[in-house]
Amino acid sequence: MAGVYDFTAQSLAGEDVPLTRFEGQVLLIVNTASACGFTPQYKGLEQLHRDFAARGFAVLGFPCNQFGGQEPGDARQIAEFCETKYDVTFPMFAKVDVNGSQMHPLFNYLKNEKSGLLGSSIKWNFTKFLVDRSGRVVGRYAPTATPDGMRKDIEALL
Incomplete structure (x- = not known):
C-alpha cells in the first residue's frame, strides 16, 4: 500500500524531493495560494512550523492555481511572495493540481x-492534511480551519 513517503514532489527551486526526507516527522500538507482570502494563514502555518520543527514537525506547502486562479505566479514569484510577505521557512513545492x-x-x-x-x-x-510520524493521514481540515486551531492535534502527535 502506498504511503506519504512513497511520493516525490518538485521544490519551488526545481529539485525533486523524495518525501522520505520527512520520514518520522509529523506533517501538515497544505495546498496554498498567494491571492486567496485564506492567504494570511501563511502566518499561522509558519508559526506552527517554527514552534514545533525542533520536535519533528514540518509544514509542506503546495501552491495550487485551481481555485479562482488565486496562484497565478511562477515559482520565483511564489517564493518571493512567501519570503517577503510571510517570512516562510517551511518547505514550499512547485505548483500542483x-x-x-x-x-x-x-x-x-x-x-x-x-x-x-x-x-x-x-x-x-x-x-x-495532518500526517503522523508513521506516514498515516490522520486528519483533514477545511480551508476555514486556522493553523492555531490545529495546534492541539499536532501536539498530540509529537
Missing part, C-alpha cells in the same frame, strides 16, 4: 485516505 486528470499523485493519495465533508475532492485553497 490537487483535483482532476493532472492531479499530483500525492494529493490523490491524501484525498483517498481522508475524504472531506462533501466527498474526497478538494474544494478550495488551504485544505490541510
Whole structure:
C-alpha cells in the first residue's frame, strides 16, 4: 500500500524531493495560494512550523492555481511572495493540481485516505492534511480551519 513517503514532489527551486526526507516527522500538507482570502494563514502555518520543527514537525506547502486562479505566479514569484510577505521557512513545492486528470499523485493519495465533508475532492485553497510520524493521514481540515486551531492535534502527535 502506498504511503506519504512513497511520493516525490518538485521544490519551488526545481529539485525533486523524495518525501522520505520527512520520514518520522509529523506533517501538515497544505495546498496554498498567494491571492486567496485564506492567504494570511501563511502566518499561522509558519508559526506552527517554527514552534514545533525542533520536535519533528514540518509544514509542506503546495501552491495550487485551481481555485479562482488565486496562484497565478511562477515559482520565483511564489517564493518571493512567501519570503517577503510571510517570512516562510517551511518547505514550499512547485505548483500542483490537487483535483482532476493532472492531479499530483500525492494529493490523490491524501484525498483517498481522508475524504472531506462533501466527498474526497478538494474544494478550495488551504485544505490541510495532518500526517503522523508513521506516514498515516490522520486528519483533514477545511480551508476555514486556522493553523492555531490545529495546534492541539499536532501536539498530540509529537
